[in-house]
Amino acid sequence: MTKSSRRLLGLLIFGALAGCWLYAASRLWATSVPDDLKLPHVDVGALVGASELHRAQHFSFVLDLFGLAGLLLPLIVLALYAKWGHRFIGESAAGPIGTGMLLAMLGIAILWMAMLPSNVAQLWWLRRYGIVRTGYAEMVIGTWFALGAEFLGICLIILIVMGFARLLGDRWWLAGAPVFVAIGLLVTFVQPYMSGLKPLNDHPALVQAEQRLAKREGVKAVPLKVEDVGGLTTAPNAEAMGLGPSRRIGLWSTILDGRFSQGELEVVVAHELAHHKHNDLWKGLGWYALFVFPIAYLIARVTRRRGGMAVPLAVPLFLFAWVGLATATLPIDNAFSRRLEAEADWTALQATNNPQAAKALFVSFVRTTNENPNPPFWDPILFGSHPTEAQRIGMVEAWQARNGG
């Protein structure tokens, strides 16, 4: 085979793979929200009150600054670590993979130290607005101990990457990426068993409503559970978790503390049930799989300049490339997440047929979380995993307009 025909074959294979990738992405991107749905302008100030709106805007502006620091600082710190981190090789008496693990753990440890002032300041801000109840010492010591779990995770990643790199050279990503997808699958499956969920005994009416909603949505009822977060935060939340037999709906104890009516809670449950109905956790895994292959390939390319992932010298650059690429894909990941959340809102409206409760819920979210309902355009791009509260209220009004409400 000549050089030009090999090149042509390579281009054809790349084109076929790119076509498959785009087809899969478009299938995952599609939702049941009508394409022609136009969201009306919503005057949130009239709904929540001008002072509440001002408070939410002020709170969110400063929180966004912390968010930006949280995006930029790791890039700066890890860029510096990529340049000088190899100096820590002398701290290891282990073999190449063990030394790689040490370098990766030290990179994360240094990042933790660099982020600590910003994280303490962010905690101060959240405490000031009564969103978080965690103490400062509790946070610092708690995150220090939590580093143990992070270290274990990064060591597993390094073991996989360097192990395959020592076997397959620069093609480690072909074997490594499927393993990462399998780990993602396992973590999603076991998450409900690791979250300290308890049975929801105090709200029999909500359990009954969930069974009714499941029947209406044409989905098997999912166990409703409660997660006690009262000592940590006042923010309300709920989440769909698990796959197949491990599927659960986890309600934070803060959403059941009497601030939300039965109708509002039913909207929340219908929203989470919709995630299970639309297999959103599977879709999330599919989306992750779509990105993990090209990201692993790019990391393999980038780390070649340090000798490839078979040698510990490349580990600091690996960390930087990994975090850099994850940050670069953040806007598209957030956009994907917002589409799934919008679809869950739409399905919840169809199932509950109670737009008043949905609107009241989203207005309450502004009051209880202090999130800006109308953030600047870049905010959802960088941080928005859900539609803004103004968009969610707008969807309720659009649904009402379509259904004669």
Add this chain to the structure above:
Amino acid sequence: MNEHPITLHVMDDLRRSRLTVFFRPLLSVPHIIWLYLWGAVAGIAVIINWFVALFIGRPAKSLQSFIAAYLRYVITVGAYLLYVANPFPGFTGEPGSYPVELELPTEPQKQSRWKTFFRIVLVYPALLVAAISIYPVVFLFFPLIGFAWWATMITGRTPRGFRDLGANALRYMGQIYGYYYLITDTYPCSSPYVGMALGSPVVVEAPVAVEAPVAAEEPPAPEAPAEK
């Protein structure tokens, strides 16, 4: 008299990296997980070796090598956690891979069947001594609450007394578990002078050279000064 078939060699100097000392318990987490996994298999190997030793009067060599590697590894992780040594240890328990190393008999020794049969009971007095004298010492090395941790963090060096204390704790534990794991039938000695070699490396038999290297480099001299 400082002879014991199980000897701890300490070759590291007293200099410590503050960064790794600050995070040392966390940096040891992958080692602790690996210790548990390896320890579960090593425990089964010890039980099999017990039957072998009862039957033929000495442990099986392959099992003994496996258990010895595990015990060497336990001691290197302990040395890292107690600031007896500075570098991050490897995961294999390979001889000659760490500046703090437990020297163990390479060949299985003939052992009394009576001592082997009652080993699990015979080890208890030594474990009791360890529980009284060693386990409380470990608290000195705990982050935030331990004096040794503070001293090392502030000075960037482990005070010699604490280093020797930690090394003796490891030496005694190595002898106890070496006895318990049937590597030797010599009873562990609580004296700090028996089975401790500060500043001297383990003598490893060099493989026979088949071909002389073209340009052999001078091996780097050990950093640690000889200590007495």
